[in-house]
Amino acid sequence: MTLTGPVLLHLLLLLLPVSARYFGHIAENSPVGTPVSGVLLPGGSHLNATLTGDYASDFRLVHHRDHRLGLVSAKALDREFIAMYQLTVQLPRGAAAVQVEVSDRNDNIPRFIGGNRTVEVHALTPLGTELARFDAKDGDAESNGRVTFYASPESHLLHVAPQTGQVRLVRSLLGVRQATLRLCVRDGGSVALIGDPVFLHLNVHRSGNPRKPRAVREDVVLSVSVPQQAALGDLLFTVPDQRFQQRWFQMLSEADSPVQIERDSGRVYLTRDLLEPAEVLLKIHNSRGKKRGSL
Template sequence: EVSDMNDNIPRFTFGNKTVQIDELTPLGTELARFDAKDGDAQRNGRVTFYASPESNLLHVVPQTGQVRLVGSLLGVSQVILRLYVKDGGDVTLIGEPVYLSVSVRKSSRARRRVRALSEDLTYSVTVPDHIRVGDLVFTVPDQKFEQRWFEVISEADSPVQIERDSGRLYLARDLREPAEVVVKIQNLRGDEWYLCRLTLSTPSQADLQWAMFPSPFLATISPDASPSSVVYRLSARQRDGTLEQAQFLLLDGGEDCFEVDRRSGMIKITGRPLTPSREYLLRVQAVDGRGRKGPPATVFILAGYRPPQFTNSTYSLNVPEDTPVGQSVAVVQAISFQKKSLSYMLLVNPGNLFSINQESGAVSLTRTVDYESGHNLHNLQVRASEADTGLSSVAEVVVHIMDKNDCTPEFLHSIYTRDNIPESVAPGTSLLQVLARDCDSGVNSELSYFIPSGDFDITSEGVVSPARRLNYERPNHIYEFVVVAVDSGAPPRTGTASVRVRVANSNDEAPVFSQSVYKTFLSEDAGPDTLVAIVHANDPDGDGVSYAITGGNEDSNFQLDNQKGIIKLR
């Protein structure tokens, strides 16, 4: 029977991956999946995936190679994960790493408000159909404040009640349709607070979401428009992104001035007189093909002229520090409800670091930026104007200058030396510490150390120790090797330094004679001082040797020079 040797290193099937996700992506979402192959059999060919260093935001499933989101991405612009694959052999073999780069974009699910703390947290909560009034529905998480209290601030007829101290939500009434609940989380030790938005639904309710853009849903109509004029079009899709052939209902609002076509989603005027400059609020809902209801929404219709609407009320841009001057970093756009051309200008532009194209809204740099300078956050204001009507709107643009891995790790010294280390020193004993610095930030500045030589080990703090017993008898009694510092950027950068360890001798070797037996012949009439033999020995430690007769000279017939090893007759 032929046994398999673990002689194949596992390898990833594909290389690095890059994904872009919304900052409100639900926890548990699979972001990527990696595969690897190992040419060995059975246990030796069984591969396991892991990340190093580990991330508190992303989790690698060891058996499948799936990467799942396990932490909130609010306030995070980019996550880089370094993945490894290893086999199951007795002596584990580890393949070359690959990198997963996750770019996080700001969410457009809710109208953004600038607050001292982060944007809203958003969760989708599925409430079981059999749940009863008074049962626990969800516990609102909070990891920002040591002490806090919770408050439901959505409409009075909220389907849930909350415990102020614990954040536990209990069902207060039957959940007849999907509902949005807004919870305010207040710091008890200060004025800070933020919001948590929950979408509650039951399995029997439709898995629909609105597909209109942008939010909030705004429209205009002339007060003199003819009956059946189209004002707005509703559309819905499944949460997986596929379009849904839904029907649309007008729940309330509109003062009988508007109607909704159930199949097309067209909102039209009925012909009843419209009040000029009045804004009408229409509450609408989508229903899927099986009659299941989706979440309601509100459409705001103004009878008159409406200022332009930006696609976001707040834009958050991540600009790499190596972005060329003049290259567009984002396009800030608005919608004209009067179908007029718009012009854009920067109202707030500290240091005139940015410029904007007046016609397209494209934002670009006017000069190079350097993350390491420390000026990495810039708040801009953009105005979109209609020349004919004079109407305008303003949006905030928050620019984060992002670090690029453009710094190479540098050791504080090019050569590290340690002298007179006894060759008998125990493996694992600390000999010296090396230290490197990286002028980048975040993951790009996180360093790890390794030594290509098998004679020495190094810790994550740069402490060097012998991996095995040292040997004084090596050339010049010196160990000389290279230590490498690697940052965690993608791709990583490396820096090197030299280490010299001079070994001191320990008397751990016995002298060795040049021969095990010395034979000589003497005449029976040989006289005193006759040369009998010369013995010679060396000490592997390099120490001097001395000689002594330990037996066979009971009659004292022989004399020995204890330094030279010369034996003569007495």
């Protein structure tokens, strides 16, 4: 008897041993019936295969025309609920372990931890002072879950550190009674999701006994966060404008700092790769017409 090609292939698949472990992946929130990539087992349309494991009902086995078994989703999967499935396919010739990873989609909106704030601040508060620090969370993974803070609209009085949520004073509060900052947060998805804003309200006050205002500090120190995903040569930050008529900028961090600053413009550039987020310290000098010394 001569065996045809499909029949011969089917017999060969029946004789093949089942591999010990399979690895597959599927994007979260994929439509029901989406195949799990990387999972094809030697099976056959006549084999009685079963799927077991925690939440195995989230998937179902399907038979292919080439006499192999595949796995498809039986519901929309949520990575935040289960990121990795450990399943077992029971076959007449043994069992195969199947691990399915649910890859992340940017489907969580970042949210502030805590709401609006009101801060009492003195009119003579030094420039560079941190007035508040906000935090936010995002349920997505990796870059999709990285949050960035910013003011909308931008404020001439306050600077928001994009990576840390710090709010610092960058202009004098003399003559200001109240100020409001609208603080926003977005995630790092290719199409960024933006959360609901919060507001920082400043109530500016002076002491009971009038006194001569202090002179502006000769130096202002700022903390600048460097995002982990930045590339070499990227412009990371421009030091906010100050009331100094003449000024220059200096890096106070150690010699192997991952960034460099332009002395005259205050622009900060990344000069080496980062394995994790880092912080550098900058200093603003008020030259007021004096000869600038070397760094």
